[in-house]
Amino acid sequence: MKETIKQLIHEFQEWEIPKPFARQIVIPDLPLKLRKAQVFVGMRRTGKTWLMYQQMWSLLGQGWKKSQLLYLNFEDDRLAQFTHNDFQSILDAYYETNPATNGRETAFFFDEIHVIEGWEKFIRRLVDQEKMQIYITGSSARMLSREIATNLRGRSWSQEVFPFNFSEFASFNGIQTDSKLTSKTSAHLRNLAQKYLLLGGFPETLFLPHDYHSALLQNYINTVVYRDVLERYNISNVHAVKTFLLYCLKQLAAPFSITKLYQSLKSQGIAIGKNSLFEYLEYFEDAYALFAVPIYHFSEKVRQVNPKKLYSIDPGIICAYSIKQSFERAAQLENAVFIALRHIYKEIYYYKTENNKEIDFIAIARNGERFCYQVCWDMSDEKTRKRELAAIIEAAAELGLKEATIITEDYQELTTESDITISCIPYWKWAFTFNAVQYPE
Secondary structure (H helix, E strand, O other), X not given: OXXXXXXXHHHHHHOOOOOOOOOOOXXXXXXXXXXXXXXXXXXXXXXXXXXXXXXXXXXXXOOOOHHHEEEEEOOOHHHOOOOXXXXXXXXXXXXXXXXXXXXXXXXXXXXXXXXXXXXXXXHHHHHHHOOEEEEEEEOOHHHHOHHHHHHOXXXXXXXXOOOOXXXXXXXXXXXXXXXXXXXXXXXXXXXXXXXXXXXOOOHHHHHOXXXXXXXXXXXXXXXXXXXXXXXOOOOOOHHHHHHHXXXXXXXXXXXXXXXXXXXXXXXXXXXXXXXXXXXXXXXXXXXXXXXXXXXOOOOHXXXXXXXXXXXXXXXXXXXXXXXOHHHOHHHHHHHHHHHHXXXXXXXXXXXXOOOOOEEEEEEEOOOOOEEEEEEOOOOOOHHXXXXXXXXXXXXXXXXXXXXXXXXXXXOOEEEEEOOEEEEEXXXXXXXXXXXXOXXXX
């Protein structure tokens, strides 16, 4: 195995590191004395590897030599037989290949290391004993779990990586975040928002003609099915897993009931236990393909008996699996708003008022502050306007909030009723300026 690793090291040293488009994700420059491995977690193809390339270029720009960097992708087929017993071979191969770096600061980049059982112990040893910076990627949310944090003994700094948000999408298309919203810029943003809702923000898709987007996104989802669910959990019932996921993808931004799905599959003659369906949902959540949003309520029992609402990692997924794209606008918008919120808040719910009026999102910051969001495609109709305002005012009053937001396709209004200020704002404007500074955790 050591010789294989040496070969991979030589290849990396001869390989020209791609220059990525700079993301808005901040990679902190941690002092070496903090001794923490930086972990990037997210669904496949969201740009985790390119984020590491971004950091490599940053180090090279600071005067580092490429020989001080090591990169290994643990999904390389040449490492298929790699086990936890081979981790020491990485150090042996690297220092034998680059003897001049021994004793100097180095940076190791490990892609998808979570596929190797026992990786945490090796990383903890490197952090504790070696003079190096460590960067890790993984496509499993379990890398953020308390168990992993415990195994690393607080030696990790984790960040989730999502596809491009709308602000990054706009920047990629020439509109920087500090641009003034002139009439020309606003018109451009409106147009880009329509494209973003249809196509999404997976980095690789930004370079493709529109005709290829759906096929590529479906390919991403198929990879998740086979690599992150079927293989990872040794599931043989391929048909049941695929049927389950397709059902979920067609139910995005809508209430989702495992019981109803179970009954539907049973009527179709598909043999699958209800508990297995709950497990499948957990697996796809772990792989960042799906997000299940529960109802906001203090009672755990109420949260359990009420259906959850499903969202995907990217609004483009909706179009990739829809035969009626023009009719999915509301779902695309709601999914895009959810993802924008999920970039910042991990605790997100939907809400039902005492009069059974539904509010799309209640987002809770780490300091406990709550934010209320409703999504409505078109509020130009007076009847629709009154209905949406009445619902969000009722919810805000019940929750003791003085402000709430309704996100629309292109309707804008600021109104105060019952001492509650309601901001109706177009998605293109809200998403372009939405960030953690405005809405701190």
